[in-house]
Each structure stands twice: as structure tokens, then as C-alpha cells.
Amino acid sequence: MAQDTVIDTRHDLVAEDHARALDAADPLARFRERFYLPPGGGIYLDGNSLGLLSTDAEAEVLRALDEWKRLGIDGWMRGNPPWYWNGEELGKRVAPLVGAAPDQVVVTGTTTVNIHALVGTFYRPAGARRKIVATGLDFPSDVYALQSQIRLQGGDPARDLVLVPSRDGRTLEEDDLIAAFTGTVGLALLPSVLYRSGQLLDMERLTAAARERGVLIGFDCAHSIGAVPHRFDDWGVDFAVWCSYKYLNAGPGSVAGLYVNRRHFGTEPGLAGWWGYQKERQFDMAHHWEGAVGAGAWQISTGPLLSTAPLFGSIRIHEEAGMGALRAKSLAQTAYLMDLLDAMGLTAAPYHYRIGTPRQPERRGGHVAVEHDAGPRIARALKARGVVPDFRPPNVVRLAPIPLYTSYHELWRAAHHLRQIVEREEHLAGDDGREIVA
Ligand SMILES: *Cc1c(COP(=O)(O)O)cnc(C)c1O
Numbered sequence: 221m222a223q224d225t226v227i228d229t230r231h232d233l234v235a236e237d238h239a240r241a242l243d244a245a246d247p248l249a250r251f252r253e254r255f256y257l258p259p260g261g262g263i264y265l266d267g268n269s270l271g272l273l274s275t276d277a278e279a280e281v282l283r284a285l286d287e288w289k290r291l292g293i294d295g296w297m298r299g300n301p302p303w304y305w306n307g308e309e310l311g312k313r314v315a316p317l318v319g320a321a322p323d324q325v326v327v328t329g330t331t332t333v334n335i336h337a338l339v340g341t342f343y344r345p346a347g348a349r350r351k352i353v354a355t356g357l358d359f360p361s362d363v364y365a366l367q368s369q370i371r372l373q374g375g376d377p378a379r380d381l382v383l384v385p386s387r388d389g390r391t392l393e394e395d396d397l398i399a400a401f402t403g404t405v406g407l408a409l410l411p412s413v414l415y416r417s418g419q420l421l422d423m424e425r426l427t428a429a430a431r432e433r434g435v436l437i438g439f440d441c442a443h444s445i446g447a448v449p450h451r452f453d454d455w456g457v458d459f460a461v462w463c464s465y466k467y468l469n470a471g472p473g474s475v476a477g478l479y480v481n482r483r484h485f486g487t488e489p490g491l492a493g494w495w496g497y498q499k500e501r502q503f504d505m506a507h508h509w510e511g512a513v514g515a516g517a518w519q520i521s522t523g524p525l526l527s528t529a530p531l532f533g534s535i536r537i538h539e540e541a542g543m544g545a546l547r548a549k550s551l552a553q554t555a556y557l558m559d560l561l562d563a564m565g566l567t568a569a570p571y572h573y574r575i576g577t578p579r580q581p582e583r584r585g586g587h588v589a590v591e592h593d594a595g596p597r598i599a600r601a602l603k604a605r606g607v608v609p610d611f612r613p614p615n616v617v618r619l620a621p622i623p624l625y626t627s628y629h630e631l632w633r634a635a636h637h638l639r640q641i642v643e644r645e646e647h648l649a650g651d652d653g654r655e656i657v658a
Pocket residue numbers: 330331332333359361362411415440442443463
């Protein structure tokens with residue numbers, strides 16, 4: 221992976237002018253004006269949790285509403301584009317982001333539902349291979365889904381779900397994961413980027429090791445889609461899921477996506493529905509299952525028009541910017557932020573911030589985990605100062621520079637807010653309580 225994070229050492233890293241110069245030289249700076257940023261100079265650093273609305277996505281929602289208004293039922297065939305093929309059409313557009321041929325990707329469902337659809341297809345405990353490998357740092361929804369899938373197959377999650385532990389509480393070792401791919405394991409579902417620390421796992425290496433050992437492997441790419449390039453076809457990944465409301469900016473609860481490697485085409489979906497039928501014959505209304513040839517077979521229900529439409533706009537922005545340029549800027553911005561916190565002395569006494577994200581570019585996703593013992597109060601103080609981070613227990617304030625709309629100068633300002641919060645003892649005020657959605 222290209223090392224694009226070099227800061228020009230002739231400049232003083234901590235200087236405000238340096239941040240301004242980085243913005244002036246930024247080839248992606250022009251995309252910022254297509255997003256609705258917080259009013260009054262607020263700094264939005266939570267696009268890894270919920271990406272912001274763009275004018276492009278907004279226009280597509282209004283287009284869909286207008287088509288519904290004018291066309292009613294005819295929108296399925298006469299919408300522009302026809303609604304009927306939204307899942308397949310958007311699948312083709314998202315496929316390059318995961319390094320897949322177009323027919324292996326479909327835009328459908330939501331992340332957890334798609335985990336159920338795919339694990340419910342590919343987890344077929346048989347003989348000795350009854351176990352599923354996941355990780356001790358997984359996003360909770362993935363764990364709940366796996367536990368319930370094991371129960372549905374008559375298994376016991378306490379015995380059959382292997383959560384590979386972290387050695388340091390932040391990151392995972394690929395060696396530990398591979399060591400867990402034993403002859404008793406049928407399937408592994410792993411995160412691409414860990415939601416808390418932002419560590420990027422080596423998906424290529426993990427896939428090769430799983431396949432050598434007869435383990436089916438899938439990835440949850442909720443925290444890497446749109447932030448990190450993927451090469452699923454080259455790597456030979458079996459299946460994957462992701463959401464489109466984080467780095468893809470398609471709106472809260474917007475329709476998600478999934479990948480199925482073509483070696484599994486024709487496998488009967490574990491959770492079938494008419495939207496996965498051969499599209500040309502779906503309306504013959506036959507009772508005998510005839511699945512679409514491709515990832516489309518894993519669709520279940522009628523595609524939700526209004527939560528699909530925004531992706532047409534947000535993916536267009538992604539296509540214009542280019543995944544390579546987005547990744548390069550993301551790495552440069554996360555490196556800048558971490559280096560700046562170091563250079564300002566914030567990662568030492570008396571400030572005591574800690575960086576929980578790996579420093580190596582090839583081990584880093586799109587956000588920076590800033591740890592602090594007063595984490596919840598730091599997050600609240602940032603928000604009171606107009607900086608939107610998020611907080612993940614026990615002590616992680618996540619800061620995500622989004623290459624489409626975050627400027628270097630905003631990162632510079634955010635770092636100064638972090639300094640002032642401690643200097644003015646705002647982190648000592650109030651309790652550790654947090655809002656339900658933090
Ligand atoms: C955001 C996220 C989800 C969210 O799941 P939904 O079904 O969209 O609510 C799931 N898994 C991971 C790893 C995530 O980061």
C-alpha cells in the first residue's frame with residue numbers, strides 16, 4: 221500500500237499555516253461544498269458513524285419522491301432509473317469499491333440482516349466443523365447474529381462461537397486469528413476495520429489462510445467500505461457485507477450491500493424471498509424457487525426506494541473522487557492528526573491522551589481512536605465546543621477525518637480544542653454519563 225502520509229518536514233507541523241497549506245494543495249478540497257456541514261463553523265468528525273448528507277444524495281431522494289408522485293406503480297419500470305433493478309444497478313456501481321465483478325455485488329437489506337442472510341446460507345455445521353470464528357473486539361450486532369445463527373442450527377454459542385481475544389484490548393494479531401482456523405471450524409466472520417481502534421486487518425492473508433484450512437471466510441466491511449480499497453475477487457473472499465451510511469454517506473439506515481463470490485452462485489439462500497428470484501420471471505408468481513444467477517439471489521424483500529435513492533447520489537461523488545485519492549487523503553489526514561497530537565505534547569503529561577490506532581498505514585482504517593481516562597467527558601466537552609466526535613466505551617473518543625469534506629484546518633482546530641479542554645479542566649466537570657446514542 222502506498223505510503224502517502226509524508227508531512228513536509230520543512231514546515232512546522234504544529235503551525236496553523238501548515239494546515240492551511242495542506243488544504244490549499246488538497247486535490248479533493250472541491251468536494252466539500254457538496255455536503256451539508258454543521259452550521260456556524262462546527263467540525264464534523266463522526267462520518268465513520270453517520271456520513272453527512274450531500275446535495276447529490278438529497279436530489280436523488282427528491283427525484284424518487286417525484287417519481288412516486290407522478291408514476292405510482294409504473295415507477296418500477298419507468299422510473300429513471302427503473303426502481304425494479306435498483307439493487308443490481310447500484311451493485312454494479314459499488315462493486316469496484318470491493319474489487320468485485322458486478323454480478324457478485326447487490327445493494328440490499330441492512331448489515332445485520334445481510335449477515336443473517338449469508339451466515340444462514342454458508343454456516344452448515346456438519347461433522348467435525350461446527351464452530352464459527354469471530355473476534356473478541358467485534359461489533360456487538362455481529363456477535364448477536366452469530367450466536368442466534370448457531371442456536372438456529374441446534375448448536376450452543378458458548379461452545380461453537382470462538383471469539384479470538386485481543387492481546388492489548390485494542391488490536392488483533394492475524395497470527396492468533398489464523399491459529400483459530402482449526403479442523404473444528406466451518407466458517408469465519410471477521411471485521412475488516414475494528415470499530416473501536418480503527419485497526420485494518422490483513423484480509424488477503426486471512427482469506428488465504430482460511431481457504432487453505434477449509435474454512436469459509438466472510439468480512440464485515442462496515443468500517444472500510446468507501447474508506448479503504450478492497451480486492452475480494454483477487455483475494456478469493458467467500459462473502460462480505462457492509463453498510464452505506466458510514467463512509468458512503470447514503471443516510472441513516474440506508475440500504476446496505478453484500479458480496480458473494482461466484483463460486484457460490486447457485487447455492488440456495490438460507491433466507492429466500494421473491495426479490496432474489498430470477499428477475500425476468502419473478503412476476504410469474506411460481507412457487508418453485510428459481511434464484512437469480514448472482515449475488516442478487518440473496519435479496520429477500522422489495523427494495524426500499526426512499527432509502528436506496530440517496531446512494532445513487534453519494535456513490536456518484538465517490539466515483540468522481542476515486543477510491544485511490546480518497547484513501548491517500550484519508551491516510552494523510554489520520555497521520556497528520558496523530559502526528560499533530562504528538563507534536564503538541566498532548567500524548568504526554570499533563571494531557572494524557574493516547575493514540576489507540578495503529579501507526580502503520582497498512583494497518584489503519586479511516587478514523588483515529590483517541591483514548592483518555594475521562595473519555596465520556598472529553599467527548600461531551602468537544603461537542604459543547606462544536607466538534608462532533610463519538611465515544612465508544614470504555615475510553616475511546618473516535619475522530620474521523622472524512623476526505624470528502626474534512627479539512628486539515630479543522631483537524632488543527634480540533635487538536636487545539638483537545639488541548640484547551642484539559643487546560644481549562646473541562647474534562648473534570650460533570651459525570652461520566654452519556655447520551656443513549658453517543
Ligand atoms: C455499523 C456496523 C453495523 C451496523 O449494523 P446495522 O445492521 O446496519 O445496524 C454492523 N456491524 C459493524 C461492524 C458495524 O460497524
